Amino acid sequence: MLTRDRSHHSYSRADETVDVLVVGGGGAGLAAAIEAAESGARVVLLEKNDAPGGSTSWSIGSVSASQTPHQRAQGIADTPEAHWEDMPGFAGELAPRDNDALRRVLCDAMPDTFQWLLDSGIRFMGPMPEPPHRVPRMHNVLPNSRSFIYHLTRRAQRADVAIRVRARVVELVFENGDVKGVLYEADGATKRIDARGGVILAAGDFTNSPELKARFMGAQEAKVAAVNPTATGDGQRMAERCGARIVNGDLALGPEIRFIAPAKENFVRRLPPWRSLAAVMQWSMKHLPDAILRPFLMKFLTTALAPALALFEDGALLVNARGERFGDETDKPAYRLPDQPDGVGYIIIDGRIAERYSAWPHFISTAPGVAYAYLADYRRNRPDVYREADSIEGLAAATGMNAAALAESVKSASGPRTLSRAPYIALGPVRAVFVHAEGGLMVDESHRVLDAGGAPIGGLRAAGSTGQGGLLLKGHGHHLAWAFASGRRAGRFAAQAARSAPAGVTPEKAATV
Structure with missing residues (x-):
């Protein structure tokens, strides 16, 4: 693991302070921004590309969930508990490396999250069978995966999320052991923005980072490109410099x-x-x-x-x-x-x-x-x-x-x-x-990023692939399910932290959520 103490780094004063700052405009980032904004927080989302989308827009578009209206319409009885029990069947011999607690978080969150997607205007066909799921749980988006980004971007705009594109985050502002905000590049300038409720990293995986693939997988894997060319592991790299650790970095779908x-x-x-x-x-x-x-x-x-x-x-x-x-x-x-x-x-x-x-x-x-x-x-x-x-x-x-x-x-x-x-x-x-890599930052059940000793890094959360936390997501529809479920939860917790943080006090020091 690469670590570096940034506690005494000298930073310029913040150009702006908000309640919650989200890094990445894919499915996880949009879900986090929406949930935080609808919880009353002032939210800024920074996306390095020309438009939101991320790996979500490159996906086939499957979401696996239990207790959905589509299942009920077909007379299918299902529960989050059954979903939790079935998922290790996809992992096979890797199942001992799974994060059982985060798998529980995912399965418990999906019935409500699926309805939230429907309420956002997204439509699905299905459910489709996919053994070893005991019942059909795979729902496929219509007409294509861009529907997620189209509808979630509009919901974020209705919630007054400030979405800033062509804004590349280059560093986490790490002072006195806590993340205060980020430095980002936009319009030829470097700016600092701080967040009272913390930063949420939702910047995808590292399938197109030769450096991280070489480190965790091997030299030959480092030569293989990614379906999403901008999935360069930015969130993982920045968090490591604050003491975070990557888990399951050697696992991926591919080459x-x-x-x-x-x-x-x-x-x-x-x-x-x-x-x-x-x-x-x-x-x-x-x-x-x-x-x-x-x-x-x-x-x-x-x-x-x-x-x-x-x-x-x-x-x-x-x-x-x-x-x-x-x-x-x-x-x-x-x-x-x-x-x-x-x-x-x-x-x-x-x-x-x-x-x-x-x-x-x-x-x-x-x-x-x-x-x-x-x-x-x-x-x-x-x-x-x-x-x-x-x-x-x-x-x-x-x-x-x-x-x-x-x-x-x-x-x-x-x-x-x-x-x-x-x-x-x-x-x-x-x-x-x-197609995707499983190597994400270790997080707890509140999506707080953890350091090598298992302690939360103040002011820092991660969602989606960036915050996968050792969770194994084999089987169609689980990566997108985690993106939306973890993003929503991280956004909600960050908004709560912003409300509980006295002026000048890092929210993670003020309250544990």
């Missing part, structure tokens, strides 16, 4: 292979997140025949998801942009992709595999419980990642690969990897990415 994003977003991702449109979609999911609904879903599935690793088990080859194989396709191929030219590869299959992946149960990609995408769906919806030819030479020409190198790759493959039946198909480019 995994994903198709490159289309140059132009399809119409599903461009759909406006209007409540009326979401309501129409919600009705359609229940009543429209599959023949009408499925083409719409395929526009989403062929854009957002990863190719199934079963392709490689069934004989597909993975080659680089020159047409060369670069290792065993079933032995962590995503780890080797960053070392290839331009960091990309292509999945090569023949007619035998193509036929197999044209119908259930062999799919190219899936969103669990929603739908499955087969080869024909990619041919129709992603012509930019689909190339087909009657010969290996023709496929090399279609993809720009070296014909001799690709021919040698196919020829040298043996056994189940023998590709000999036309047509020959290349799916790609594909690249290696991290």
Whole structure:
């Protein structure tokens, strides 16, 4: 752990003092800001990017919860206790590393938090089954994940949250053992803003921080990019300088292979997140025949998801942009992709595999419980990642690969990897990415950031991925659930601290909440 005593650092006087300061404008940060403002606090939210969004806007958009109106409508009886009991089934052998207390916080908070999302104007389809959940709990947002940011930003504005974009927080103001505020850069100047109720770090994970990935995961992982390019671990790094510690830094979803994003977003991702449109979609999911609904879903599935690793088990080859194989396709191929030219590869299959992946149960990609995408769906919806030819030479020409190198790759493959039946198909480019990292700051059940000795750092809370606290969030819908639930709670506690803090006294010294 990297620590540094900043208690005697000399800072300029604050340019501004507010009740609660939130760092990060993703789902967790917006939830924190809204809850604090609706509790009566004066709130400023600082976002380094051009607009709120964070990793929430990059997500598929699933939220897992119990006791939801959607469950009741389907006659599903469920409880937070059952949800708490089922979650370790996703963690498997990692379950002993989970934070049971924070898992309880999450599951207990989700029924009310899900209703809060509905009250904010967000609409869902579902719930969908996902074992080992004993009952369906996964709810998928409509029409896409931008709906969260659209509606929560508007709710924050109605609550008079001051959202400041292109405002990069560079340092926590740490004096006499407490966090007083932050230094941030905006409009070419560095400013200081203090917060009576404390600072809430909601700045995401470190999937795009080579430094933190190298430290916690390894040198090869440090080469792998992130789905969200601005998830650079800012909150974790700043908090460490105040004595905080990162837990479960070695755990992440990835590296995994994903198709490159289309140059132009399809119409599903461009759909406006209007409540009326979401309501129409919600009705359609229940009543429209599959023949009408499925083409719409395929526009989403062929854009957002990863190719199934079963392709490689069934004989597909993975080659680089020159047409060369670069290792065993079933032995962590995503780890080797960053070392290839331009960091990309292509999945090569023949007619035998193509036929197999044209119908259930062999799919190219899936969103669990929603739908499955087969080869024909990619041919129709992603012509930019689909190339087909009657010969290996023709496929090399279609993809720009070296014909001799690709021919040698196919020829040298043996056994189940023998590709000999036309047509020959290349799916790609594909690249290696991290989807999210589990390494968050250790926090208590009030989301206060803890130091190495387990004591709260005065004036500092963390939510979402930044404040994951060792909680394991495998399974669809748990990361977003934690973002919203922890953000709301951190905002509420910070607002309480602001009310209880006498002038000039750090709120954490004045009252424990």
